[in-house]
Amino acid sequence: MSMIRDLRAAVRPSLRKSNTLHNSYDTTRDPSASSAVVDCAVYRDGRRVETGTCRTPHEAMLQVREEGGFAWIGLHEPTEEEFAGIAREFGLHPLAVEDAVHAHQRPKLERYDDTLFTVFKTIHYVEHTELTATSEVVETGEVMCFTGRDFVITVRHGGHGSLRALRHRLQDDPELLAKGPSAVLHSIADHVVDGYIAVAGAVQDDIDEVEIEVFSTPAKGSPRGSEAGRIYQLKREVLEFKRAVSPLLRPMQLLSERPMRLIDPDIQKYFRDVADHLARVHEEVIGFDELLNSILQANLAQATVAQNEDMRKITSWAAIVAVPTMICGVYGMNFKHMPELGWRYGYPMVLGVIGVVCFSIHRTLKRNGWL
Numbered sequence: 001m002s003m004i005r006d007l008r009a010a011v012r013p014s015l016r017k018s019n020t021l022h023n024s025y026d027t028t029r030d031p032s033a034s035s036a037v038v039d040c041a042v043y044r045d046g047r048r049v050e051t052g053t054c055r056t057p058h059e060a061m062l063q064v065r066e067e068g069g070f071a072w073i074g075l076h077e078p079t080e081e082e083f084a085g086i087a088r089e090f091g092l093h094p095l096a097v098e099d100a101v102h103a104h105q106r107p108k109l110e111r112y113d114d115t116l117f118t119v120f121k122t123i124h125y126v127e128h129t130e131l132t133a134t135s136e137v138v139e140t141g142e143v144m145c146f147t148g149r150d151f152v153i154t155v156r157h158g159g160h161g162s163l164r165a166l167r168h169r170l171q172d173d174p175e176l177l178a179k180g181p182s183a184v185l186h187s188i189a190d191h192v193v194d195g196y197i198a199v200a201g202a203v204q205d206d207i208d209e210v211e212i213e214v215f216s217t218p219a220k221g222s223p224r225g226s227e228a229g230r231i232y233q234l235k236r237e238v239l240e241f242k243r244a245v246s247p248l249l250r251p252m253q254l255l256s257e258r259p260m261r262l263i264d265p266d267i268q269k270y271f272r273d274v275a276d277h278l279a280r281v282h283e284e285v286i287g288f289d290e291l292l293n294s295i296l297q298a299n300l301a302q303a304t305v306a307q308n309e310d311m312r313k314i315t316s317w318a319a320i321v322a323v324p325t326m327i328c329g330v331y332g333m334n335f336k337h338m339p340e341l342g343w344r345y346g347y348p349m350v351l352g353v354i355g356v357v358c359f360s361i362h363r364t365l366k367r368n369g370w371l
Contacts (some may be wrong), residue, residue, distance in 0.1 A: 046174030
C-alpha cells in the first residue's frame with residue numbers, strides 16, 4: 001500500500017517545486033541554439049546521471065549501452081533534419097518519425113518492432129475576462145512519445161504542455177523512475193489527462209455562465225436570442241476538446257489491459273486509473289455537447305417566442321387601427337345620398353363609435369395577453 005501511495009503522489013500534479021533540481025539543470029530551450037533538444041538525460045536506478053557537460057542523444061545512448069539505465073530525450077517542434085539523426089540512432093520507424101515531425105495527429109498508440117509510439121493531444125484553457133462569440137476557450141498542442149526498452153523520446157508541439165515540471169516530479173521519486181521508460185509514459189499520460197480534468201472544470205464554468213444568462217431576464221435593449229453566437233462558439237471549442245479526448249480512450253484501454261513487453265507490470269496497473277479518469281472526462285465532454293445543444297435550442301425558442309410576441313402586438317394595433325380606417329374609408333367615398341352627412345350629430349356619433357369600438361378591441365386584446 002505504501003508503494004501505491006508513493007506512485008500516486010509522484011504522478012499527480014503537485015504545487016511543490018524542487019529548487020535543488022531546478023538549479024541542477026535547465027530544460028529551457030536556448031533560442032540561439034539550432035537543436036530542437038530541450039533536455040537529454042540518462043537515468044540509472046531512478047536517478048539522473050550528471051556528467052557536467054552537455055550530453056547529446058548519441059552520447060546518452062552510448063552511456064546507456066555501456067553502463068545501463070535509460071535515456072530520456074525531450075524535443076520541441078523538431079524539423080526533419082534535426083530529427084533524422086535521432087531517428088537513425090534509435091531505429092525509429094519512418095512513419096512514426098513523419099507523424100512526430102509534422103504533428104496534427106489523432107491521439108493513438110502504435111507499435112513498431114520494439115518501440116511504442118503514443119500521441120497525446122494536450123489541452124490548454126485560454127483565460128478570458130468575458131466570453132464572446134469569437135473567444136478562444138481551449139488551445140490544443142501535441143506530445144508524442146517513443147518508448148523503447150532503454151529510452152524515451154518525447155516530442156512536443158505547441159506553446160504549452162511543457163514536461164519540465166513532470167520531469168522534476170519524477171526525479172523526486174527515484175523508486176518510481178527506477179521502473180524505467182514505462183513509468184515516464186504513464187506519468188505523461190496521467191499528466192495529460194489531469195490537464196483535461198482541469199480544462200473540463202473551466203469549460204463547465206463558461207457553460208454555466210451562458211446557461212444562466214440565457215434563462216435570466218434580458219437586460220434592457222438586449223433582445224432574446226442574442227446569446228446564440230456565444231453558445232455556438234462554445235460548441236466549437238467543446239468539439240475541439242472532444243477530438244482530443246475521444247480517440248485516446250482506446251489507447252489507454254490497451255495500455256491498462258493488454259500485457260506488453262515494454263510496459264512494466266507494476267506500472268500497467270496504474271494505467272487503469274488514467275483510463276478511468278479519461279472515461280470520466282469523456283462523459284463530461286459528451287454532456288457538455290448535449291447541454292449546449294439544449295441551451296442553443298432553448299435560446300432559439302426564446303427568440304421565436306419573442307418574435308411571436310412582437311408580431312401579436314403589431315397585429316393587435318393593426319386590428320385597432322383598422323376600425324377608424326374602415327369607417328373613414330366609408331365616409332370618404334363622397335356619395336351624394338348619405339343620410340349621416342346632413343345630420344347635425346353625425347360627426348360626433350362617428351367619432352364616438354370609433355372610440356368605443358377601438359377601446360373594446362384594445363381591452364379584449366389586453367385581457368388575452370396580446371398587448
